[in-house]
Amino acid sequence: MTPTTPTSDPVSLPTTRPEGCPFDPPEELARLREREPLTRLAFPDGHVGWLATSHAAVREILGDSRFSSRYELMHLPMPGAVVDEMPPAPVGDMTGIDAPEHTRFRRLLAGRFTVRRMRQLTERIEEITAQQLDAMAEQGSSVDLVQAFAQPIPALTICELLGVPYAEREFFQQQVATLFRRDIVAEDLYAAMNELGNYMGGLVTAKRAAPTDDLLSDLTTSDLTDEELTGLGAFLLAAGLDTTANMLALGVFALLRNPDQLAALRADPATIDQAVEELLRYLSIADPGMRAALEDVEVAGRLIKAGETVVVSISAANRDPHRFPDPDTLDLGRHAAGHLALGHGIHQCLGQQLARVEMRVAFPALLSRFPTLRLAVAPEGIPLRTNMSIYGVHALPVAWD
Template sequence: MTEAPATPVTLPTERSGLFDPPARLAELRERHPVTRLQYPGGHVGWLVTSHAAARAVLTHPAFSARLELKRLPVGQPIDPEKAQPTPPGYFLAMDPPDHTRYRRLLAGRFTARRMRELETKIGDIIAETLDEMAKVGSPVDLVQHFALPVPSRVMCELLGVPYEDRAHFQRISEALVGIEADKVEQAFIEINTYMYQLVQRKRAEPADDMLSELAAQTDLNDIELTSIGFLLLVAGHETSANMLGTGTFALLCAPDQLAKVRADPTVMPKAVDELLRYLSIGQFTTRTAVEDAEIEGQSIKAGEVVTVSVPAANRDPKQFADPDKLDVTRSSAGHLSFGHGVHQCIGQGLALIEMRLGFTALFERFPTLSLAVPAEEVPMRADGQIYGVRRLPVSW
């Protein structure tokens, strides 16, 4: 590896195709997989583009996920003086041992056995959602009528949102993953207020759901439970909703791959993993060095922020053969779409079930499903941390 250039780059964002990351990322991965990166506001940190370097950063104890140290490589600069510490319970932005404590409390609620027990309920939710989509009639926006409602309803089931509150809950949770800043901010306030009130209701009237279990069986306070509920909601939406929409789009654009899935249902688990790798809807994750460290021969100083490019790592030819090709029959083990290390997504089992059952039921229910507009006219969400479809007009 050559020494990183003295002149920092900015994060490449101009994509090479609908489903391909920026070509510049591949160039950097080949020549400088750990290179200097210019952040909004003037900070100079690092960009990691190789699979090996990404794994190294995400497992190295010198790199922190704490919220008050965070900087993003795109968007408005974050003023370090105004940075707020991670709220109690928001374990995604914590380091061990605090992260370990919360993760351990939740781990038993996301075991493979418990996820299998949820399969029937998830299947029912998917079937009901497809029934409602069929009633609307062709053509429809698949995002609005399938990709967003399914994970929203699953999270209602998991967290124990009362039936009479579900329409209100779904409205705010859908606004939360939107693109209009004022609506997102208002949704953030509303969902935290709602979650806090829900936690108090679960303490008073426990039921068979995760929040009730956590309230009754742990020493977590209401603020901690509110943060955990909020975190599960956001994490549960972002991956599943975007993957259901963008994954369907990718399969409709690759009829040979869709034919393989339809011909052999046992291919679906591999297909889901491959779509996660190939699409890499999460564009990046960041860590901040709290002590000096070395990654792939580059010295990273305490205080410097490192951005890991997930699409670049997931398209690394040293890890995946012919990585720019969608191949639903390959083994995509080792992809980083759910993260890696101690912060690997705790709910990935749930997300995998939603996608496996969701894609299977969608294409079985609508065997003639197709795009209702040319692929190049599908509006993409490309201006933030998540890449995906804003709308997906389909017909059958």
């Protein structure tokens, strides 16, 4: 089949979520997806690339090695994002590199993030979760669930896994939060990167001198240089802190706004595995993604030319009715296997099994411990992370009887 040429003018990336629907992606994405799976996209710097919105197209692009993840080959799609040239990924940042460099890091880590190994962590995650629930109960009958629950559980877990002192969490959480801001200026971005890098560099030096029982110490026996191990450690710390924390907080918000689904999960906690996959699909907090075509590639009947940036909308793909019937409904009984919330292809989330274990433990424990849990403010008063690259809530005030 000969690739066809789009007849419509390029669009700008839709970013405005429908008012009163904090869990739904921008409505324009659905309209674009219905019209065609690939749409010409106008970038703020003048580049014209593509926006992929269907599940099939997004999955195909993420799994095709002819599309690169290297930052320096891409153009930024967010409104107001105009830079002369994207810098290469920092050393150790696995999301911004291709094979064979990516393969080397992936092989070093893959055996340390297996399903079996993550399940072995379950008992410790259960202990961490119980401690946070005890602390919530001691505070009274109202807390900010982000501060009291959603952030500490993944933070404690990733700190223990890596061997990072949890007592210093306020410092590195602040740096990570800065890195994920969409409106950050270059000076602040590089300052946060340097602060986190210097901190991790000192920790790597200490691990080499006196190894302990943790992942960073384990990696000091590999062929990674100090610079590589420092960068990789910072990357794993940032990834382990922010994504799961926002899934926990936004997931609870979604459950509280869907009382029938909340009741179903409380009635049958054994369905938690299926519920976690549906929440991942429904919320799609890490969106959008980007790739750059290394050569001319045909996708969905369109010719993507070498050098063009393709924005892949994970949220639109996960709400594709051709893949998931009634996709805008949160249905914890749905078999949501095949969702793209954790990516696809060689860059699929390395820590996905750890994130799943944390959610499988945390959600049922919270709902069981506080059966009358409810929002402490009106839903429209919840501050949303619309200014961050990982979606979620800045705070989630909750109360219980």
